[in-house]
């Protein structure tokens with residue numbers, strides 16, 4: 001997964017994010033100075049370094065590692081310059097080298113950090129969708145454009161549609177949403193239970209690409225919805241299920 005793909009995915013899933021390149025001063029002074037967009041993230045959680053030194057815990061994206069850092073303001077040299085917020089402590093400083101691009105992002109519950117200069121082989125997409133707070137994922141999924149996207153994409157991007165699919169998987173707790181189905185399924189290599197996603201009213205029949213028209217189904221129920229002689233009846237059952245969510 002490339003850096004741009006990660007940024008694109010973060011943009012479609014998190015509430016806000018900011019990226020800054022680590023400067024020589026950050027490293028030499030052992031204090032990282034967040035940029036404006038990154039400061040906004042702390043403000044969102046009402047963490048204000050002007051009041052007092054704050055210890056904050058930040059989750060590292062993809063690894064679940066918790067990094068502890070302090071956030072404080074320091075008076076700068078020269079007159080008429082306001083105090084500058086800085087971040088310190090071993091966890092953060094040992095993490096940074098000059099030129100690294102540091103991404104901070106947040107959902108409703110947590111602040112996340114990721115050093116974009118360290119590209120890993122993780123199945124990053126799965127990690128993001130399981131780490132992000134469910135309320136934030138729901139908010140993003142609810143606000144996807146319900147008009148189906150028919151554009152052929154040549155560049156692989158993480159569309160809002162993926163946010164929608166992953167929201168529905170978590171809504172169902174990776175089980176079949178067909179009422180009365182007792183699917184147990186099997187686990188995938190990444191530990192997630194296998195489940196499929198289905199549009200109750202097909203996009204070809206002008207169904208919406210939205211959470212109100214999308215369900216998680218086991219492979220058997222899914223095939224039945226497409227091919228069973230009573231598929232219209234099954235469709236009604238799912239529409240009724242969705243209308244009561």
Ligand SMILES: [Zn+2]
Pocket residue numbers: 197198199222225226
């Ligand atoms: Zn389907």
Ligand SMILES: [Zn+2]
Pocket residue numbers: 176177178181182183217218219220221222
């Ligand atoms: Zn089923």
